Amino acid sequence: MDRGVRSELAGIGMTSQRTRARMIERLREGGIRDERVLAAMAAVPRHAFVEAALASRAYEDTALPIGLKQTISQPFVVARMIELLAAGRELGKTLEVGAGCGYQAAVLAQMAREVYAVERLAQLLDKARANLRQLRLPNVRLKHGDGRLGLEKAAPFDTIIVAAASPGVPQALLDQLVVGGRMILPLGAAEQALCLIERKPGGFSETRLDAVRFVPLVSGVE
Numbered sequence: 285m286d287r288g289v290r291s292e293l294a295g296i297g298m299t300s301q302r303t304r305a306r307m308i309e310r311l312r313e314g315g316i317r318d319e320r321v322l323a324a325m326a327a328v329p330r331h332a333f334v335e336a337a338l339a340s341r342a343y344e345d346t347a348l349p350i351g352l353k354q355t356i357s358q359p360f361v362v363a364r365m366i367e368l369l370a371a372g373r374e375l376g377k378t379l380e381v382g383a384g385c386g387y388q389a390a391v392l393a394q395m396a397r398e399v400y401a402v403e404r405l406a407q408l409l410d411k412a413r414a415n416l417r418q419l420r421l422p423n424v425r426l427k428h429g430d431g432r433l434g435l436e437k438a439a440p441f442d443t444i445i446v447a448a449a450s451p452g453v454p455q456a457l458l459d460q461l462v463v464g465g466r467m468i469l470p471l472g473a474a475e476q477a478l479c480l481i482e483r484k485p486g487g488f489s490e491t492r493l494d495a496v497r498f499v500p501l502v503s504g505v506e
């Protein structure tokens with residue numbers, strides 16, 4: 285490799301480290317307080333999860349296309365959801381529904397004991413696999429399946445995080461949450477809000493939070 289090319293690559297590396305540090309500052313300014321969450325967001329190179337043509341925008345606080353009409357989630361929303369789930373506790377064994385390109389699974393892997401990430405689109409799952417391979421995260425498992433059904437084989441879960449919106453809470457996900465466990469999901473269709481669900485010994489509690497915008501949760505696999 286000639287010296288010009290090498291210094292150019294080093295330059296990209298520097299830029300992404302600096303822009304990632306700026307992303308963390310913006311998350312802090314936006315109200316993310318949990319240092320565990322900020323450290324996890326700082327540890328994952330988001331540019332490695334988008335197409336090369338979008339890499340220069342990877343640390344903007346916005347969702348970006350990843351193909352097949354799907355998106356990589358907005359960093360602030362990823363941080364906010366994980367912070368709500370982790371408040372006062374560990375994430376433990378975690379189920380992610382809607383792995384997409386694998387970004388959020390990589391962030392969760394920094395904090396959770398185990399991450400099971402389910403994706404219904406085989407083509408995206410392949411991308412997620414390739415992206416995650418580079419990061420060598422032994423505690424993440426990717427599965428092809430309809431996450432509306434949860435993941436019976438690995439249930440129950442301490443934490444469930446859903447990255448696609450639905451009008452109601454899928455029953456299987458409620459069933460696969462441990463007592464004392466938490467789930468967060470975007471509820472609604474045209475208008476959506478984050479909903480935090482906690483399983484208590486006597487039943488479930490539900491808290492409605494921020495307005496959000498997610499792609500829809502869809503049945504079946506492709």
Ligand code: SAH
Nearest residue numbers: 356357382384387388404430431447501502
């Ligand atoms: N977690 C991703 C966000 C991906 S967007 C990130 O880190 O950026 C949401 C994903 O949910 C899409 O890839 C979509 O295909 C997937 N999805 C939608 N319905 C699903 C279902 N029933 N089961 C599993 N995945 C689903």
